Amino acid sequence: MAGDRRRIQGPEVTVAPIIIKSSDKGKIQLTDANGQRRDGRNLEDIRPIFLKTGLISQANGSAYIELRRTKIACGVYGPRQTKIPSFSGKGNLNCEIKFTPFSCLKRRQPYRDAQEKELSQLVFEALAPSIRLDLLPKSTIDIYISVLENDGMASCFAAAITCASVAVADAGIEMLDQVAACSASYIDGDIYMDSDLVEEQRESGSLVLSYMPSLNEVTHILQSGEVEVSLTTQAIEQCTDTCSKIYSVMNHSLLESVKNRIQ
Amino acid sequence: MNTKNIVTPGQRLGFAQDYVAGPGTYVRGNLLYASVVGMKRVSKQTAEGETLVLTVSREKQQSAIPEVCSLVSKVIRITPKEAVVSIMVVDNSPCKEDFQGIIRQQDVRATERDKVKIHESFRPGDIIRAEVISLGDARSYYLSTAKNELGVIYAQSIEGAAMIPISWQEMQCTKTKAIELRKCAKPF
Amino acid sequence: MGNVTNENIINLNTAITFEAETFRRIQPEEYLRRYIQQHVRPDGRSFNHFRKTTVNLSCITTADGSSMVRIGNTTVICGIKAEVSEPNVNFPKEGYLVPNVDLSPICSPRFKPGPPSEQAQVLSENLNKLLKNSKVIDLETLCIEEGKAAWVLFADLVCVNYDGNVFDACVIALMSALMNVRLPEAVYEDGIVKATEEKTIILGLIRITYSASFAMFDGQHLLVDPNEMEESITKDGITVVVDETGKLCNIWKTGSSCSSEQLKTCISKARDRYADITSIIEIAKQAIKKIE
Numbered sequence: 001m002a003g004d005r006r007r008i009q010g011p012e013v014t015v016a017p018i019i020i021k022s023s024d025k026g027k028i029q030l031t032d033a034n035g036q037r038r039d040g041r042n043l044e045d046i047r048p049i050f051l052k053t054g055l056i057s058q059a060n061g062s063a064y065i066e067l068r069r070t071k072i073a074c075g076v077y078g079p080r081q082t083k084i085p086s087f088s089g090k091g092n093l094n095c096e097i098k099f100t101p102f103s104c105l106k107r108r109q110p111y112r113d114a115q116e117k118e119l120s121q122l123v124f125e126a127l128a129p130s131i132r133l134d135l136l137p138k139s140t141i142d143i144y145i146s147v148l149e150n151d152g153m154a155s156c157f158a159a160a161i162t163c164a165s166v167a168v169a170d171a172g173i174e175m176l177d178q179v180a181a182c183s184a185s186y187i188d189g190d191i192y193m194d195s196d197l198v199e200e201q202r203e204s205g206s207l208v209l210s211y212m213p214s215l216n217e218v219t220h221i222l223q224s225g226e227v228e229v230s231l232t233t234q235a236i237e238q239c240t241d242t243c244s245k246i247y248s249v250m251n252h253s254l255l256e257s258v259k260n261r262i263q
Numbered sequence: 264m265n266t267k268n269i270v271t272p273g274q275r276l277g278f279a280q281d282y283v284a285g286p287g288t289y290v291r292g293n294l295l296y297a298s299v300v301g302m303k304r305v306s307k308q309t310a311e312g313e314t315l316v317l318t319v320s321r322e323k324q325q326s327a328i329p330e331v332c333s334l335v336s337k338v339i340r341i342t343p344k345e346a347v348v349s350i351m352v353v354d355n356s357p358c359k360e361d362f363q364g365i366i367r368q369q370d371v372r373a374t375e376r377d378k379v380k381i382h383e384s385f386r387p388g389d390i391i392r393a394e395v396i397s398l399g400d401a402r403s404y405y406l407s408t409a410k411n412e413l414g415v416i417y418a419q420s421i422e423g424a425a426m427i428p429i430s431w432q433e434m435q436c437t438k439t440k441a442i443e444l445r446k447c448a449k450p451f
Numbered sequence: 452m453g454n455v456t457n458e459n460i461i462n463l464n465t466a467i468t469f470e471a472e473t474f475r476r477i478q479p480e481e482y483l484r485r486y487i488q489q490h491v492r493p494d495g496r497s498f499n500h501f502r503k504t505t506v507n508l509s510c511i512t513t514a515d516g517s518s519m520v521r522i523g524n525t526t527v528i529c530g531i532k533a534e535v536s537e538p539n540v541n542f543p544k545e546g547y548l549v550p551n552v553d554l555s556p557i558c559s560p561r562f563k564p565g566p567p568s569e570q571a572q573v574l575s576e577n578l579n580k581l582l583k584n585s586k587v588i589d590l591e592t593l594c595i596e597e598g599k600a601a602w603v604l605f606a607d608l609v610c611v612n613y614d615g616n617v618f619d620a621c622v623i624a625l626m627s628a629l630m631n632v633r634l635p636e637a638v639y640e641d642g643i644v645k646a647t648e649e650k651t652i653i654l655g656l657i658r659i660t661y662s663a664s665f666a667m668f669d670g671q672h673l674l675v676d677p678n679e680m681e682e683s684i685t686k687d688g689i690t691v692v693v694d695e696t697g698k699l700c701n702i703w704k705t706g707s708s709c710s711s712e713q714l715k716t717c718i719s720k721a722r723d724r725y726a727d728i729t730s731i732i733e734i735a736k737q738a739i740k741k742i743e
Contacts, residue, residue: 006567008575010549014534014603017637017646056612057524058559058679060326060359069512073611075557079328080360087401096564098555101607102514102530110553110607111566132289132298137398139328144557144564146611148528149511169272172325174298176289177273214273214296251271254300258269258322335477357476360560390477417477 007110016106030187030199038198039068046182046194046242047155051163051253053170061171063253065163067194069151074163076171079139091136095124097145097160104150105197119157126161126181126210126220132174141173152196154183154206161210161220166250170257177212178250179219180243184209184235186227191235193242207232209239213247268304270297270319277317283308287319299325327353329362329404331395333413336364336406338389344368346385348393348406363403366393370407371446383432384408384446390417392448414448479684487672494678501676501724506623506735508631515604515650516632518735520624523678524614526558529624531606531632535644538594538601546593546601550578552608552621559613559679577703578608578621581692585660585700588629592655596639604632615678618690622662627732629654660700661728662692663721667706673713675720689714691721695729 031037041047047067056062059075066072082092097119101108123145131141143164150156161181169178185195185203192199200206205225211218218240223232270276274297279290285306287299297303301322308314335352345368349361371379385391392413399405408414411431418426420436420443428447429435435442475482475493486493496502502523511517514530538545552574556562567575582588593602606628608621633650666677667687674681682688687706694700699718 004566006572007551008549008579010547010603010605011536011539014536014605015644017533017535017635017644019635019648020645021648055526056557058613059557061323071511073557077359077556077560079326080560081362087398096556098557100528100530100553100609101551101605102511102517102532105513107532107534107605110551112564136328138404142556144555146555146557146609148609148611149513169300170323172299172321172323174287174289174325175272176291176296176298178271212273214275215291251274254271255266255269258300259266261322262266335473337477351476352473355470355473357472 004111028198030192030202037192039196043190044193044238044242046246047196049246049249051166051249053166053253053257059167059171061167061169061173063163063167063170065159065166067151067155067159069149069196070156070159071148072145072156072160072163073148074143074145074160074167076141076143076164076167076173078141078171079136079173080142082138082140087138089134089137091131091133091138092140093124093128093131093133093143094140095127095143095145095164096120097123097147099147099150103147119160122157122220122222123161123164127164127168127179129217129219130165130175130177130179130212131168132176135174141168141171143168150197152183152194152200154185154200154208155194155196157181158183158194158208158210162246162250166253169250169254177214177217178247179210179212180246180250181208181210181220182239182242182246183207184239186225186231186235189231191231191238193238207235207239209236209243211240211243213240213244268302269300269322270303271300272296272298276303276319282315282317285316285318287321288317324356326359327356328358329353329364329395333392333394334406335390335392335416338385338387338391339363340387341381341385343381346371346381347403348391350404350406364393364395364406365399365403366391366406366408370396370405370409373409383444385415386418386443386445388419389415389445391415408446408448411449414446416448418443418445479680483668483681483684487668492674493680498673499675499720501727502678504623504728504731506627506732508627508735508739514628515634516628516630516654518624518628518631520620520627522616522620522623522676524612525610525616525620525678526612527608527610527617527620527624529606529608529621529628531604531628533632533634534603534605535595535600535637536603538598540598542590543598544594545590546595547603548582548588548590548593548606549603550582550606550608550625551575552578552610552617554610554613554617558610562613574618574621577618578625581622581660581701582625585658585692585694587626587656587658587660589655589657595637595644600637600639600644602634602637604629613679615680615682616664616676619662619664619676622660622692623728623732626656626659626661627735629656630659630732630736658694658700660692660694661721661725662690662701663717663724664688664690665717665720667709667713670707670709673716689717691717693718693721693725695725697722697725 050066061076158181210220336348393406424438426434507519516531635646666685692701
């Protein structure tokens with residue numbers, strides 16, 4: 001994108017320096033003898049979730065989620081006037097996910113790339129069934145998600161869905177249920193829940209499940225890589241269980257925000 | 264305040280046969296669910312026998328969207344056929360962002376509709392009170408000012424001073440005493 | 452301030468009453484004027500009061516230096532990524548520092564997705580000018596091998612919440628993130644740059660500058676640190692940038708004229724503000740030291 005006059009330009013070609021490893025560690029051991037992962041979790045544990053609503057004062061609804069190093073902010077705008085010139089008796093939902101240039105190991109270009117477009121579409125698919133768009137004729141809901149730090153793509157995507165769903169609820173938009181999402185990685189025949197970047201580099205496949213716990217309905221499922229059917233079934237089961245746990249965190253943060261506002 | 268009554272979207276509130284689903288709730292299968300974050304309330308409705316209505320009142324209001332009710336808007340531009348306005352307040356709650364509306368020539372007043380001239384009714388910059396009459400076309404809501412209490416509520420004269428209504432179709436500049444034509448709202 | 456907010460405000464010229472919120476939406480200028488006449492601002496601050504400012508260093512671990520700054524509700528995150536490139540042929544000993552501001556649609560309803568808005572371009576350009584003209588950093592320290600390789604510091608500033616005075620937040624975020632940068636030791640060998648795993652090198656900053664912004668209402672009332680609403684209503688603004696010795700680095704003045712007394716007041720307030728920001732950043736530095 002040389003010659004984009006709308007941004008301050010650096011030199012045309014830049015590369016990340018080659019890092020010399022001071023000691024040759026070889027292959028990192030993902031689990032220790034007790035079956036615990038590098039950060040002390042068991043295989044089926046997820047990272048602790050910090051979730052807070054209402055941090056973006058300009059938005060109608062907002063939420064911020066943190067899973068150790070993964071950090072995501074989400075702002076919901078709307079219902080506002082639809083700009084598309086066609087009549088629709090149903091509301092429009094527009095999702096956009098953006099990685100900040102400093103969010104990944106390698107610097108990302110500031111303009112929207114194919115991966116962001118794909119993820120935006122997936123977030124839309126996961127959230128659309130939960131929102132009562134039929135009550136909002138001629139209006140649009142815009143969901144903007146900004147990934148501030150990314151520690152594992154699949155878990156980041158799942159966290160973005162969870163975060164966006166809480167932000168929609170915070171905006172006071174009518175919905176059927178909140179969507180909780182979580183990810184699992186298949187590594188050497190084991191299921192690692194909510195894997196981080198180092199674990200993700202070793203996975204043979206992954207699963208992201210979006211689920212409405214109260215209605216017991218799955219809104220979206222994304223399976224990639226080569227894996228046995230039995231393992232997938234097991235992973236789906238584990239993910240739905242974990243989603244129910246995440247759901248209670250989501251409810252808790254919404255209740256907290258209400259309590260704070262009453263006081 | 265009792266924090267036990269705060270519910271979140273998706274929370275089960277009871278069986279569908281026991282209650283009538285009010286605002287902020289919905290029925291799926293034989294269960295009643297909350298659809299917004301807010302306070303759960305049960306009220307009695309005695310229209311047809313004893314029925315209990317369950318509502319969830321939003322604790323944080325959704326940004327207002329135009330519906331059939333009175334609203335306040337600002338005139339953006341006028342054409343011989345219609346006035347284009349941006350809707351700023353819906354039923355006393357301000358919208359975060361403007362919605363576009365149109366007042367067509369035939370909707371300005373209730374009588375002598377064929378004699379209405381838009382430029383003798385509104386000018387760009389006027390603040391008017393109007394009513395939504397339909398969802399309109401792809402872009403705009405259709406509004407009407409065909410009632411006594413609807414019409415211009417605040418306007419500036421050519422001089423830039425505020426004007427006061429002196430009849431239902433005339434306003435007077437407070438500075439130069441010049442009279443300009445408007446479709447005024449009856450103060451109430 | 453209660454006497455203004457809780458009553459219904461009567462529009463003097465017609466006998467129609469509005470609620471305060473409605474009045475604010477329809478006639479924002481008049482709304483602000485009513486407050487100013489009572490020597491208070493809509494959010495309860497006095498004219499000279501800056502909003503609460505906090506700085507959080509090293510908040511992004513994927514960046515080589517990072518900082519999150521909050522001024523009231525306004526939030527800006529600056530992340531600096533270091534990459535390697537060939538120096539410019541005209542300046543073979545110099546590296547690069549590339550600041551870019553992103554006013555993403557997440558931070559305010561007024562921004563739409565897509566390429567940077569005009570406002571974001573102005574912010575980026577102003578920051579770049581400030582870095583260059585005030586010589587904040589000696590670019591020669593970023594050189595790895597003369598004419599062959601040098602560091603490129605991409606400083607990306609992302610606004611997460613836009614509630615006015617974003618420029619001040621950007622300057623603080625950029626300066627504190629630059630202080631927070633840790634670079635690895637790098638050597639140039641046969642066309643490739645090799646770097647150590649440990650990041651130890653701290654940037655040498657020559658001159659640290661902070662800004663203070665003001666809004667002018669009706670040509671006479673000077674509002675310090677304007678929020679989004681005040682910024683959108685007032686047409687006139689002044690931004691003063693000073694360094695640690697109190698020397699002026701930059702003044703931006705938009706809108707109509709202002710008297711030299713007003714400008715002097717702005718400069719002295721900017722100097723006071725400088726001391727405040729220095730202590731806030733000192734606290735932030737202590738906080739990360741404790742964690743380490």
